[in-house]
C-alpha cells in the first residue's frame with residue numbers, strides 16, 4: 001500500500017508510522033510527506049526517515065484549491081493509495097475531499113463526535129467527561145467528521161491537566177494509527193465498506 005502523510009507540526013504520529021515501517025510492524029510504503037509549514041519539525045523527521053516531502057507555503061498560491069491541485073498531482077505521480085492526516089492544520093476543499101474520498105484518514109484526540117476542532121483535550125477536561133480518547137476516521141467535507149474507522153478510550157483522572165491527558169492520548173495514537181494502517185493494508189479493515197455508510201457532508 002502506497003501511503004502519504006500530511007502534517008503541519010511536531011510529527012510524532014508521522015514518526016510512529018515511520019518507526020513501525022522500520023521495524024516491520026507496518027508493511028506499507030511511505031511515499032510522501034505533505035507539509036504546509038517549512039519550519040515544522042516533521043520536515044526534518046521525513047528527511048531522516050528518507051521520505052520525500054512536498055513542503056509548500058499556502059500564501060504562494062492564489063487559493064486553497066490552487067495548492068490542493070498541486071498536492072493531488074504529486075499524490076497521483078507517486079501513485080498514493082491512502083492519505084493519512086496527522087496533525088495537518090488546514091481545512092480541506094472538495095478538491096482533496098473528492099480526490100481521495102474513502103481513501104483519506106484523520107486522527108483526532110477525542111471520542112468523536114464529541115469535541116471536534118482544535119481544542120478537543122481542553123474541552124473534554126472542561127466538560128468534565130470521565131472518558132475521552134482517540135478516533136481514526138475517514139475524512140469528509142466537515143470538521144473532524146466522517147465515518148469512524150477505529151476508537152480507543154482514555155480515562156480521565158481527578159488531577160489530570162491538558163498536558164497529562166495529551167501525553168496519554170499521544171501514546172495511544174502512536175499505537176493505534178500504525179495498527180489501523182496495517183489493518184487496511186492487510187484487508188482486515190475495508191474502507192470501501194465504511195465509505196458507503198455516510199454521505200459526504202459539505203456543511
Ligand code: GRF
Nearest residue numbers: 010011012013087107108109
Ligand atoms: C495529534 O494529537 C492528532 O490527534 C491531532 O494532531 C496531533 C498531531 O500530533 N490531529 P503530532 O504532530 O503527530 O505529534
